[in-house]
Amino acid sequence: MTLFLVLFLLVIVLLSGIPLFAGLAITSLGLYMLETGGVSGMAQVVYSKLDNYLLVAIPLFALMAQFMIKAKVVDDLYAAAHTAVRHWPGGLGVATIASCTLFAAISGSSVATALTIGSSAIPQMKRYGYPSEMAYGAVAAGGTLGILIPPSGPMVLYAVVANASIGALFVAGLIPGLLLAGAFAVYCMIRAARSPRTETLPRAGLAEMGRAMAKAAWSLALPPLVLGGMYFGVFTATEAAGVGALAAFLIAAIVYRDLPPRRIYEAARDAVLTTATLFLILAAAALFGHVVTLMRLPAELVEAITALGVTDWQFLVAVMVVIFILGMFLETISIILITTPIVLPVLIVLDVDLVWYGILLMVNLELALITPPVGMNLFVIKGITDASMRPIIRGVLPYVAIMICGLAVLMVFPEIALWLPSSMAYGR
């Protein structure tokens, strides 16, 4: 009961519109004062959480993405995908999904993916007669792949909070991510076939395709370098992020010749600001995790679940429903950081694979990015296009249905996520 009261209080505070980090921190401090009568040791709690080598991957992946964004490599990625599939029915939609998948493997961020690809893809799709809703839906949903396809900032955060293997999570996200991308692409083709005004472009010649691929080759080489290094045990996630940032810098500076000192500063500045914004919430969540543990709320939940004889399946379904509902109102980082410390002890007691749960969580958080009223990618599309929310929401609804089906399939067949990490000898 206390747990639900605390969560209810928290949701009210967060919905009030005050900064999430401040709302989470002040609620935690208030509860801590009620428990202990003071606030001693709070800086130590935050310091211990932030002083973590694994978390360094997040600013470095952000830096890698910023170098690639500043060099405008996305235009080449989109052009390469476009020339490869534009003659398919719904080819521009498929190219958009393919570009999102590729950029997701570079940026590690859903918002950055939707924002960057959307600016190129939406005008192009509209120009060739694609319905606006279809263009909005493809970019908003394609953008969500950023948190499932590695590298992924939210995955690193989950791994650190749950003490799960970042490498295993990155590997586990690959097949579900590609399957979802494939499902999105198939939907684009079916939808385009049913829209008579959409134009199917002529097949690109080999020379044109070769030129487009050659221009994008350096950007396309980055994900295999970063992810391959991790998958084959050459780098840790943090090292992969550092090497990726250096490679992105070299591509932008030497290949694209478009990285003056001012833009290097801007790239690093934006990486710092992104990191500080996310990690302030992480710091507040550390306080929250500390206080709920002090209040024995996770332990009470474990006792209640055990007393009720709840099975792992029943618990997982309940948690996924709660996260889906939270996802309509809160953003992804807060959901990871608020829910994980509470459900983790139960997951361990019920012997649920933490990597599998992490992937289910990421797919559910992808949904959070496009479910109204608060879906970050919906706002991104609105920001790019200045469209009203109604067509954007109509555009994403089919993708919401696809993702819910994908989540259900992943729950029934955990092997889809776990086969690759287990075949590469990643432990649990």
Place this chain on the structure above:
Amino acid sequence: MVLAPVMLDAIDRLIGWVARAALALCVAMVLGGGLVVCYGVFMRYVLNQPVTWSDELVGYLLVYIVMLGAAETIRRGDLISVDLVSERFGPRGRRAVEIVGMAAVFAVGLVLLKTGLDMLAFSARINLRSQGYLAVELVYTQAAMPIGGALIALTGLNRFVRAVADRPRPASRGGH
């Protein structure tokens, strides 16, 4: 509020300068941290001489990057918030949300400052050193907490005062 607008603007500019200086330090640290990580990889794979201190160092840099970078994030209004309810408010309602939000930011900053100083005093008293290869005195790494707390409190207070005086900086970025 009896503070003259010109004085509020002067304080705002001063705090802006401090926050941007802290941000510039963070930029140097994130670029330096990236190079340290790459140096570690190079030494291990190319020269076969693993570096023992790089992991520990970049962990400390991260604490500074977050705590020093926070001030500019707050000053710019880049903090993530859910404006589902507040976007329906009129100007007075939004101002009230800004006042309450910045009061909370100020309070959190003060707590980090106070408890950070307590942590430093404790570490200094027993001459606490890190457990890693650097064996650095922890007062230097932990100093990020009170410094960052002070900056957070300062930038939060600045926006709080401006909101009360009805001279707000641009509001927090909405949606998320």
